[in-house]
Amino acid sequence: MSSIDYSQKIPNNVDLSADRTLQRALEQWQPNYLSWWKDMGPDGSLDYDVYLRTATSVDPQGWAHFDYVKMPDYRWGIFLNPAEQDRKIHFGDHKGEAAWQDVPGEYRANLRRIIVTQGDTEPASVEQQRHLGLTCPSQYDLRNLFQVNVEEGRHLWAMVYLLHKYFGRDGREEAEDLLERRSGEADNPRILQAFNEPTPDWLSFFMFTYFTDRDGKFQLCALAESSFDPLARTSKFMLTEEAHHMFVGESGISRIIQRTCQVMNELKTDDPARLRAAGVVDLPTLQRYLNFHFSVTIDLFGADESSNAAIFYSSGLKGRFEEGKRSDDHQLKGLTYTVLKADNGRLIEKDVPMLNALNEVLRDDYIKDSVAGVERWNKVIEKAGIPFRLKTPHKAFHRNIGSQATLKVSPEGKVLSEAEWAARVDEWLPSASDRAYVQSLMGRVVEPGKFANWIAPPMIGINRQPVDFEYVRFN
């Protein structure tokens, strides 16, 4: 059960061949997927042999199998964690009942919506990242980009499998639409705004994999608690892959910081102009990128008060982060949670029913996790002996969703007038010239063991290979 059958057209560990109709439906979707990949997948990657990780089973020995894979031949498939015997629903109104192996009729629409929204983010990020291969700072990084891309593609497969298997014709149509929408396209955009923002350069890519893929982790963790067992099991396996994406972001930024600090110490300066002349990303620019990606990503958690969130939770569709480790009653009726609200041009704290504040609960968990990682970046700066600290901006800064979207708030949390905001926004968010500068750094480096000037080499290679290993073979 846990081992993945690669002899099939669609590799899987769900015994796909036992369900002919489903198999045929997915086999019809597959060529569309491949043609989407050819159009929207990584630019100029055809025919490369890439040192990729591919799961051969979902247990520890099998899922981190490394080998060279020709990029378009990566075998996307359907891998579910093994079922837990007699799994029980452990939160919401159905607490204590057996987990659902099928979709209950009354929750069909909501579950489909959750799965489609999650599924839509996966091809979106591949689209957002498609030009990055042309400007990679090293072969090691190029390989990591491709790894992220193929796994996002596989996560799309995971969601499409659920749609096809459990949602009939609606599901099949939704699955097709996933290949129709395009990131950033005006008439048919991706569902969530952060997935329509361009990822034009590697600094943005690393910020995206740090912040936005971490949103993925929290959403998947919440879905891994779901009463709908197939969704829970798929999400669990996706989480293992998602970890690598966050690693790419966290270590990528950390390496940029390390290189910048090194040059700061060599030149004995913190003057952004001199550092830019030396070809590295100055720390204030990094802070502005951080502000942008952080604020765009926390919007992904939705409005601070949401009756949908309450319904999703009470009906058992989507739990909280680490639901199983929390010690309350897992039903949350009568409990309250403090949220930030815009009130007559001010920010106030307000207690609202916990069930309606679950987006905010997840957002706060996410913020805690992100902040901890930013502190680890600060350790790199501290170690270099430089008196500068990166900070995540205030929760209400640059928000486009929720009641805070009506206010202009500084990174410190001060409410500003439109005029003040307009006058200072370039201090806080990457300006056109910041972006132009960062893009000017992007040149392709692909010689094994060589790295672009603006980034330090990683501490260790992938799968403990040497850093100058040939991660990509260009044929």
Add this chain to the structure above:
Amino acid sequence: MTDPAAGLIKQHLIDPEICIRCNTCEATCPLGAITHDSRNYVVDAAKCNLCMDCVPPCPTGSIDNWRTMPRAEAYSVEAQLGWDELPAEWSAEALAAASGAAGVETSEPEAPAAIAVESTVHEFNSAQFNATLPPWSAAHAYINLYGPRCAQHSISATVVGNVRVTEVGTDYDTHHVVLDFGSLPLPVLEGQSIGILPPGVDADGRPHHARQYSIASPRNGERPGYNNVSLTIKRVLEDYQGRPVRGVASNYMCDLEVGDRVEVIGPFGASFLMPNHPRSHIVMICTGTGSAPMRAMTEWRRRLRASGKFEGGKLMLFFGARSQQELPYFGPLTKLPKDFIDINFAFSRTPGQPKRHVQDVMRERAADLAVLLADSNAYFYVCGLKAMEEGVVLALRDIATQAGMDWERLGATLKQEGRLHLETY
């Protein structure tokens, strides 16, 4: 034997500077040895059996960190949770001083937290030669069918036999325990181990962690054709410092009666597996309960031979104990035909005789071992007391070098071809 190196363990640590706190390792560990707080992910040395399951899935490599530590100084979970970076390695001198001063007794197998003792004096690292792949002709092993992270957390077995296999009257008794799984699947191969969940809770009120025991029976059961396995379990009656203490799991197991139920997790181990091609030779080097997997392999070969289905291949056994009385299975072993298995004993505490360790006896048999080292059909297995590991691998190195072989190359080949397996605890 008082060996200053023996008070050392290899402790498994996570580098907090590289770890991204992704939880993959915690979700993977079959023994629940990994835990975290808002700051760090850490490994509990008392629970980790160094199975390496968590190492390949970790996206950062931060989990692949090991420190040789005096056992008494092993970093606690609380200490690790407070770290911002890994502490420096202890210097060889500091290690020698700390463990020497402790004057540790080490002729017993030790806790799962320990593996290879590394030399404190020279740079030789025996663990680096340990194969992570099984022999090419090994049968496929099932692993992790039951455990905290599996669909089913444990499997219940019935005790169908429990006999003492060392002579009565010695300090320590070793028991041969047979567990039956009825109609529940627990497919195992020689060389694998299972975990026992002792009932009750520890001092902190948490359920006891699992203890690992090697399987002593061959793949088709202690009783051929039945769904059962046997274990070789030695009572722990004093701790590593020699203070009296009753080991939780080993005493529980040794005191079981026929009909009792035991909770089991596993199976574990996908590389310490025997070759199955007919001309393969097996060299087995063990002390104490390290004989369990050797018994399993020997018995499987014996059954094959009896069935007339096996062409041959040499079996060579090096078996160390304090005395003949403390050596499990002494009687049955000596009854095996000489043309079937070449047995070499080493006793370290026979009154009136010089101490002999397995490596001493191996050196005496250098001429035969050199031929086997050079033969790609010969596989080497080392199991038991961790203090033996380095001495044994050094002996292999010297034997190879004296026979004109390049050890660096041979050692790498042994590892790469799954020909040298070390399992010491």
